[in-house]
Structure formats: C-alpha cells, structure tokens
Amino acid sequence: MSDWTDIIDDVSAHVTLLKELGVRTVELPPGFFAAWDKAGAQPRPPTVPAPMPPPHAPPKAVAPVAVQPLPPMSAQELAPEARREALDKIAERVKVCTGCPLHAAGRTNVVPGQGNAESPDVMFIGEAPGEEEDRQGLAFVGAAGQFLTKMIAAMGYTREQVFIANICKCRPPRNRTPDAAEMQNCLPFLREQISVIRPKAIVLLGSTAIKGILNNQTGVTRMQGVWTVYEGIPVMPTYHPSYVIRFENAGDAVGMRKVKLEVWNALKLVLARLGRPVPQTGKKSE
Ligand code: URA
Numbered sequence: 001m002s003d004w005t006d007i008i009d010d011v012s013a014h015v016t017l018l019k020e021l022g023v024r025t026v027e028l029p030p031g032f033f034a035a036w037d038k039a040g041a042q043p044r045p046p047t048v049p050a051p052m053p054p055p056h057a058p059p060k061a062v063a064p065v066a067v068q069p070l071p072p073m074s075a076q077e078l079a080p081e082a083r084r085e086a087l088d089k090i091a092e093r094v095k096v097c098t099g100c101p102l103h104a105a106g107r108t109n110v111v112p113g114q115g116n117a118e119s120p121d122v123m124f125i126g127e128a129p130g131e132e133e134d135r136q137g138l139a140f141v142g143a144a145g146q147f148l149t150k151m152i153a154a155m156g157y158t159r160e161q162v163f164i165a166n167i168c169k170c171r172p173p174r175n176r177t178p179d180a181a182e183m184q185n186c187l188p189f190l191r192e193q194i195s196v197i198r199p200k201a202i203v204l205l206g207s208t209a210i211k212g213i214l215n216n217q218t219g220v221t222r223m224q225g226v227w228t229v230y231e232g233i234p235v236m237p238t239y240h241p242s243y244v245i246r247f248e249n250a251g252d253a254v255g256m257r258k259v260k261l262e263v264w265n266a267l268k269l270v271l272a273r274l275g276r277p278v279p280q281t282g283k284k285s286e
Contacts, residue, residue: 100185102170109137113165123199127208128168147241156279167212206240238266
C-alpha cells in the first residue's frame with residue numbers, strides 16, 4: 001500500500017469515527033484553502049453549494065404525468081369516505097399511467113400502496129415494487145415486506161393500522177433502482193396520497209425514498225435516525241429492509257445486529273414523537 005492510500009485510509013477511518021460520535025461538521029483552519037491551492041491539489045470544492053434542481057421539476061426526456069392539484073392541507077378533516085374515494089381516484093390514475101418507461105417494462109400490476117388512510121400514526125415509504133409486489137399489486141409483500149411487518153409489529157402496530165407505499169408505483173426491471181426521471185414522474189401520485197392520508201409521521205425506507213421525498217442527495221447513512229420534515233409532517237429516514245436482509249443473507253451477524261439496532265432506535269424515536277410507549281415485546285425485529 002502506498003503512503004497516499006495509507007493516509008486516505010487513516011483519514012477515512014477518522015471521519016467514520018467522528019461520524020459515529022455524532023459530529024456532523026468540521027472546522028477548517030484559516031489559510032486551509034490557500035495551502036491547498038499552493039500544494040497544487042485538485043480544484044477546491046465550491047464554498048457555495050451548487051444550486052439544487054428546482055423541486056419537482058419534470059424531467060425533460062419523459063412526458064410528465066397529468067397531476068391533479070394537491071388537495072388542501074385541510075384534507076385532515078376529510079371524512080373517511082372522502083379520503084377513500086380520493087385515494088381510489090389516485091390509484092385509478094396510477095393504473096393507466098404511461099408517464100415513464102416503467103409502464104411498458106413488463107409490469108403485471110401497479111402498486112399504489114395500501115393501509116390505513118385516516119391519518120395513521122405512521123406512513124412507511126419504500127422505493128418501488130419488487131417481483132412479489134408486482135404480482136399481487138400490494139406494497140411490501142415480499143421478503144423485504146416480511147421484515148417491514150416485523151418492524152411495524154415491534155412498534156406495536158399492525159400493517160392495517162399504518163399506510164405503506166413506494167416512491168415508484170411500477171416495478172423497475174430486475175428490481176433495479178428507479179432512475180431520476182421515473183421517480184419524478186411517479187412522485188406526484190405519492191405527494192397527493194400523503195396530502196389525503198395526512199399521516200402523523202413518515203418513515204422513509206432507504207436512499208431512494210429519501211431522495212424522492214426530501215429532494216436531496218444525502219445518503220441514508222447520514223440521514224438515518226435524524227428527524228426532518230415534509231409538508232409539516234415529521235419524517236424519520238432509516239435503512240431499507242432489503243439492506244438489513246442483505247447482512248443476514250451474507251451471514252454477517254455483527255453487521256446485521258448493528259444495522260437492526262440503528263433501525264430500531266429510529267423507530268423508537270418515532271414512537272417517542274407520537275407519545276407512544278415502546279411495546280414490551282417490541283424487540284429489534286429479530
Ligand atoms: N421494496 C420496496 O422498496 N418496496 C416494496 O414494495 C418492496 C420492496
């Protein structure tokens with residue numbers, strides 16, 4: 001290993017340790033950038049972040065979905081019937097959506113999402129349907145869904161008491177991650193669903209859900225376990241169930257325990273925010 005790679009490894013280990021200790025920023029000494037420039041290092045990073053693309057901008061390559069205006073936030077007061085009807089109407093439009101290439105990528109069923117639409121305590125948002133979800137037309141009913149069910153049970157809920165949905169409503173081929181255009185085309189449906197359902201808290205499962213709802217590029221490792229907000233609704237990002245399962249499948253018991261604990265801690269923060277006790281039997285989704 002060269003001197004340089006040793007240094008890079010050391011810096012990386014140190015930054016990882018800082019992160020684990022909860023440090024989120026580092027202070028640079030005065031003159032740092034002058035020294036950097038003098039050393040002939042790569043162009044310094046911009047001190048002003050590059051402008052983010054405007055939120056919800058439709059991608060150029062794909063025709064945008066026809067979107068209904070968002071129902072007003074007073075949807076909180078919508079009668080149960082009206083909520084159901086509004087969600088059914090969204091699902092009807094999802095069913096005939098041809099707004100992105102996924103509609104022609106072999107979908108069997110669209111997967112609008114399902115569960116309690118009457119301001120449930122929690123709405124879980126994942127990435128996109130997998131094979132089993134595509135077959136049944138229901139969100140999180142495959143292997144990842146089984147783990148999600150355990151997470152929900154550990155919190156003291158049933159699947160019927162929460163709402164479960166995805167960023168994309170159609171299955172991407174071979175379960176690949178949906179691309180930016182596919183996400184942007186599908187997101188209006190989810191946003192409408194959220195404004196009808198008005199959950200008391202949202203749990204984002206994995207990077208795609210974070211990117212989609214929060215429109216930011218920060219990875220799940222940094223966001224997980226940290227409260228944020230969407231349209232006035234408290235949002236807790238955490239790892240995707242598939243990520244946890246991957247450790248299990250790789251036989252990495254230590255990694256699995258660590259990541260499960262992180263997920264469980266995030267879920268406990270949600271319970272605390274909702275004023276709900278941690279169920280006695282609520283273990284870390286073993
Ligand atoms: N993964 C997801 O993100 N959503 C599902 O519905 C199933 C697997």
